[in-house]
Amino acid sequence: MRDAILSLNTGSSSIKFGVYDVGEAGEPATAARGAIRTDRTPRLVVRSVEGASLVDREVGREDVSDAIDALVNWVEQEFGKRRLIGCGHRIVHGGTVFSDPVLLSPPTVDALEKMAPLAPLHQPRSIAPVHAMAELRPRLRQVGCFDTAFHRTIEPPAGCYALPRAYEERGIRRFGFHGLSYEYIASYLAQEGKADQRTVVAHLGNGASLCAMRHGHSLDTTMGFSALDGLVMGTRCGTIDPGILLYLLQHDGMTPDKLQDLLYQNSGLLGVSGISGDMRDLEQSKDPHAREAVELFVFRAAREIAALASTLGGLDCLVFTAGIGEHSATVRWGICDRLRWLGISIDDAGNQRHDPIVSNPTSSVEVRIIPTDEEIVIARHWLAVIGQF
Ligand code: ADP
Numbered sequence: 415m416r417d418a419i420l421s422l423n424t425g426s427s428s429i430k431f432g433v434y435d436v437g438e439a440g441e442p443a444t445a446a447r448g449a450i451r452t453d454r455t456p457r458l459v460v461r462s463v464e465g466a467s468l469v470d471r472e473v474g475r476e477d478v479s480d481a482i483d484a485l486v487n488w489v490e491q492e493f494g495k496r497r498l499i500g501c502g503h504r505i506v507h508g509g510t511v512f513s514d515p516v517l518l519s520p521p522t523v524d525a526l527e528k529m530a531p532l533a534p535l536h537q538p539r540s541i542a543p544v545h546a547m548a549e550l551r552p553r554l555r556q557v558g559c560f561d562t563a564f565h566r567t568i569e570p571p572a573g574c575y576a577l578p579r580a581y582e583e584r585g586i587r588r589f590g591f592h593g594l595s596y597e598y599i600a601s602y603l604a605q606e607g608k609a610d611q612r613t614v615v616a617h618l619g620n621g622a623s624l625c626a627m628r629h630g631h632s633l634d635t636t637m638g639f640s641a642l643d644g645l646v647m648g649t650r651c652g653t654i655d656p657g658i659l660l661y662l663l664q665h666d667g668m669t670p671d672k673l674q675d676l677l678y679q680n681s682g683l684l685g686v687s688g689i690s691g692d693m694r695d696l697e698q699s700k701d702p703h704a705r706e707a708v709e710l711f712v713f714r715a716a717r718e719i720a721a722l723a724s725t726l727g728g729l730d731c732l733v734f735t736a737g738i739g740e741h742s743a744t745v746r747w748g749i750c751d752r753l754r755w756l757g758i759s760i761d762d763a764g765n766q767r768h769d770p771i772v773s774n775p776t777s778s779v780e781v782r783i784i785p786t787d788e789e790i791v792i793a794r795h796w797l798a799v800i801g802q803f
Contacts, residue, residue, distance in 0.1 A: 418445060418496040420489060421792035422482075422547075423504045423594075424540045426620060427453040429481060432789030433489055436499065442793040446493065450481045458484055468493075479546040486550060500555045500800060501547050502792035504594055506536040506641070508560030510585050515563070515795035518544055518556040526558065532589075533641055535678055557796045564593030564600075567631040572725060575639070590635035592617045594788040596625045599733055601791075602784055604630055611730035614722045616715060617786065618745065619736035620648040620691070624715070626722035634725040636718050642677055645718060646711045648691035651681035653714075683707045693738045693745065712745055716752035729756055729779050735786040746772065750781060 416435050419442065423430040428449045434442035446468060448460035456476060460469040469488060474480030489496055503518070509529045516522055523544055530537045544556055565588070573588045575581070595617050603609050615625045622645040626634040636644025636653075646652045654677075662668040668676075684691035687707035689699055696704040723729040732753075738745050743766050750760045750772075757778030765772040773781035 415495050415497050417499045418489065419500040419502060419793055419796050420485070420498055421502045421504075421789035421796070422543050423788045423792065424478075424543050426535070426539065427451060429478075429485075429543065430789060431485060432787075432793060433493065433496070434790070434793040435496070436797065440797070442790065442797060444790060445496070447789065450485060452476065452478065452481055456481050456484075458488065460488070478542045479549065482543055482546040483550060486547075498551065498554060500557065500796050501551075502557045502559060502796035503544055504540060504561060504788060504792060505544075505558040506540045506561050506591065507533045507589070508558075508562045509589075512558075512560055513563045513566040515557055515559040515799050517799055518558045522558070532639075534674060536641060555800055557792075557799045559594055559792050559795045561591045561593045562589040564597045565590030565625075565632045565635055568634060572634040586639055588635070588638045590623070590625070590632065591637045591641045592621065592623050592625070592635075593632070594791045595735060595786040596627065596632060596635075598787050598791045599735060599784055600627055600630045603731075603733075608731065611780075612723075612726040612728050613731040613733060614719050614726070614729060615733040615735060616719065616739050616749070617736045618645075618715070618734065618738035618742075621650065622647045622652075622715075622736070622738070624718050624722055626725045628726060634722055636722070646686070646707075646714050647682040648693075649679050649682045649684045651677050651685070683711060686710055693742055697742065697744055708745070709748075712748035712752065715745075716749045719749065719753060720756065723756060731780045731782065732758065733782050733784050735784050740783055740785050741768065743768065746781075746783075753779075 419434050419436055421432045428451045430449045432444060433446045435445050436442055444463050446460050446462055451457045456473050458469055458471055458473045462468055473484035489498060505526060507529045509532060527541055547554060547556060568588060596615055599615050609630050613627050617623055621641060623635055623637040625632050642650050644652050662673060682691055683696060687696055687704045689701060689704050690696060696708050734746055747765055750758050758781060759774045759777040760772045760781050761774050768783055771782050
């Protein structure tokens with residue numbers, strides 16, 4: 415019987431997960447990876463380390479507890495000879511209190527739940543599996559890892575808003591998100607001896623953001639106090655003139671709840687295209703509004719990459735990651751084309767093939783695709799936290 419830990423990365427439409435064997439060596443060994451879709455009829459999909467399909471079947475109802483139950487049963491009863499000794503979670507917001515991974519005791523979970531106003535849709539969603547697992551396996555040690563934590567190294571002025579100082583003291587500041595993904599990329603670059611490069615990482619998924627990093631530290635990021643800021647996203651608006659929000663509230667009959675719905679669920683690629691928030695759908699569509707939505711996504715990403723190059727004082731490396739970053743040659747090409755003036759030049763054939771390095775040898779910026787792995791970062795943190803006890 416081997417000891418294994420489960421990493422859960424709960425998103426808006428799925429729970430991505432990894433199963434890790436824990437040996438003597440310290441580094442968790444990936445045993446399987448997969449996802450449970452939670453938006454429609456839940457479906458458990460698991461792949462082996464080599465990428466072979468291990469499971470692809472419907473499970474239970476549209477309910478997080480059912481999904482977790484199915485997953486735990488699969489690991490312990492079907493996957494074979496594994497005993498779960500722990501579970502790690504991606505938690506969206508650690509607020510000003512939590513910047514390091516923590517053991518999820520009931521008072522800690524209470525404190526995290528109180529942070530829901532900081533990430534109204536994402537925080538409750540990321541805590542739901544913690545409760546489900548606690549019901550199912552009350553003795554399992556659970557660890558929370560925060561998407562905000564990697565950005566705690568952002569200093570003034572990058573982390574500040576131009577509001578009266580009292581607001582900063584009340585916690586109104588740039589937190590930034592997607593930290594587990596950026597931490598993985600930073601560890602990958604460090605392993606290659608490239609941590610000293612001035613690097614912008616473009617995490618382009620349903621949620622999308624950029625991180626300016628050097629020496630393994632975040633120096634700036636496009637998401638801010640909330641996960642609404644920065645790039646155009648699947649259904650979120652990204653940076654928007656705050657005057658628009660005032661206007662809608664004061665003169666357009668908008669309530670705070672409706673505004674939240676508009677900005678988080680009905681804007682971004684979905685709002686602009688009127689078709690879908692999913693990049694694959696838009697790339698396949700012939701509708702001019704779909705094309706305009708993709709163009710706006712690309713335009714804003716290029717503009718923000720240039721802004722972060724300014725924070726870094728130049729750019730040596732641009733990394734694309736997450737669903738769109740790893741798989742959309744069109745988006746990568748569009749962004750790099752707009753940034754030629756920075757000395758970026760990409761190889762069209764390599765970009766189409768999704769090569770690990772898509773820039774030409776003459777490019778003054780190395781452009782790379784690095785598939786992210788938030789789940790292994792969670793597993794590493796679980797081991798580090800539990801090792802302290
Ligand atoms: P999240 O984890 O934020 O839910 P992902 O990182 O899985 O999101 O990214 C989802 C996005 O990636 C969707 O917009 C999807 O259309 C896009 N995507 C995935 N594969 C491709 C592809 N082959 N071409 C273009 N876009 C893709």
